[in-house]
Amino acid sequence: MHYDTIIIGGSFAGLAAALYLARARKSVCILDNGRPRNRFATHSHGFFAHDGSVPGELLSTMRKQVAAYPSVTFLEDAAVDASLDGEILSVRLQSGAVITAPRTLLAFGISDTLPDLPGVAERWGRSVLHCPYCHGYEFSDQQLGVLNLMEMSHHQAALISEWGPTTFYLNGGTLEPEAAEALERRGVTIEPAPVVSLHGEGHSLSGIELADGRSRALNALFIAPRNHFNSPIAEQLGCEVEATPLGSTITVDALQMTSIRHVYAAGDITRQGHSITFACADGVMAGTAIHRSLAFDA
Incomplete structure (x- = not known):
């Protein structure tokens, strides 16, 4: 035709x-x-x-x-x-x-291409997110996180802090001192430990488990896949x-x-x-x- x-x-x-x-x-x-x-x-x-x-x-x-x-x-x-x-x-x-x-x-x-982390795929688009302008408002002032996936992930963490208290999960990675200082000025908490999995009921997110056995409360995780x-x-x-x-x-x-x-x-x-x-x-x-x-x- x-x-x-x-x-x-x-x-x-x-x-x-x-x-x-x-x-x-x-x-x-x-x-x-x-x-x-x-x-x-x-x-x-x-x-x-x-x-x-x-x-x-x-x-x-x-x-x-x-x-x-x-x-x-x-x-x-x-x-x-x-x-x-x-x-x-x-x-x-x-x-x-x-x-x-x-x-x-x-x-x-x-x-x-989502990271191979238990709990991510089933929450993608619901509580594991990419765009704060699309979904950030709905999680205003809740516990927010950003997963370190690429060189510019720390910039994503700095932006996400506009919507609420934010933790940057380094996931075993490294961070230049200048980037760490910039995040600290924005009030972003830096968590260096590797991430093991996400937890929560259904598509919701309530916590993130770290490799050292600790877990932290978390309502939304932003990633840049x-x-x-x-x-x-x-x-x-x-x-x-x-x-x-x-x-x-x-x-x-x-x-x-x-x-x-x-x-x-x-x-x-x-x-x-x-x-x-x-x-x-x-x-x-x-x-x-x-x-x-x-x-x-x-």
């Missing part, structure tokens, strides 16, 4: 772009496996008019609104590989089908990719176009700051830019 645009990824960025393309009466095929990054969170915050909403319900509503346009096709399939023939992109799907389009939006998102792309398509197409302390990002210009002409990218794969608002804004920019390129580019 041939479309005006193929969108690889049907979460917030992909759907926002699809809506604008559909309203411009362009044919769009959206590939999505139904596993958005924020599926672990029970509520989403910071998105105007939807603060506190359930992320899955937001996506369901957006999907229904986009699907109402007759030029939109949803495929619950995965892109296995892609290649360019001139300006036409061919995408081979997991099902074996091949679809083509002159424009492509990469919006396949990222996945987090590394992440990886959910698809190899960007690398297959030769898109420029930049390495960051947490993973990689696809380089895009002001119109969300990658280093490959007529291949666009939006959402978490293009930036280090992640939120629904950013993803939707990226999608809108990409969608309008794709439409204008279809209308005016030779």
Whole structure:
């Protein structure tokens, strides 16, 4: 099948772009496996008019609104590989089908690689968290912690202290004297002992166990896990990719176009700051830019 645009990824960025393309009466095929990054969170915050909403319900509503346009096709399939023939992109799907389009939006998102620490995975998105702007308010003035996972984790600890009493768990790691002094000025407690596990009822967190047998009360643990792309398509197409302390990002210009002409990218794969608002804004920019390129580019 041939479309005006193929969108690889049907979460917030992909759907926002699809809506604008559909309203411009362009044919769009959206590939999505139904596993958005924020599926672990029970509520989403910071998105105007939807603060506190359930992320899955937001996506369901957006999907229904986009699907109402007759030029939109949803495929619950995965892109296995892609290649360019001139300006036409061919995408081979997991099902074996091949679809083509002159424009492509990469919006396949990222996945987090959680530390192998008992108690983390089952609490991810509930009481083990990444973004304080998304979830910090709900744990205001409670016992907060930051786990040392990377060189910049001490900066995360300094920021988290804005929301309440914070302990930086070095987890057997080291800390430069200047960083330790900066944390102390912020009132952050530094705990050097390795961490053994997290405890609490269900998805809640009540304590953290240390290797020396001690345990400390804890209501929320913030971490900065590394992440990886959910698809190899960007690398297959030769898109420029930049390495960051947490993973990689696809380089895009002001119109969300990658280093490959007529291949666009939006959402978490293009930036280090992640939120629904950013993803939707990226999608809108990409969608309008794709439409204008279809209308005016030779």
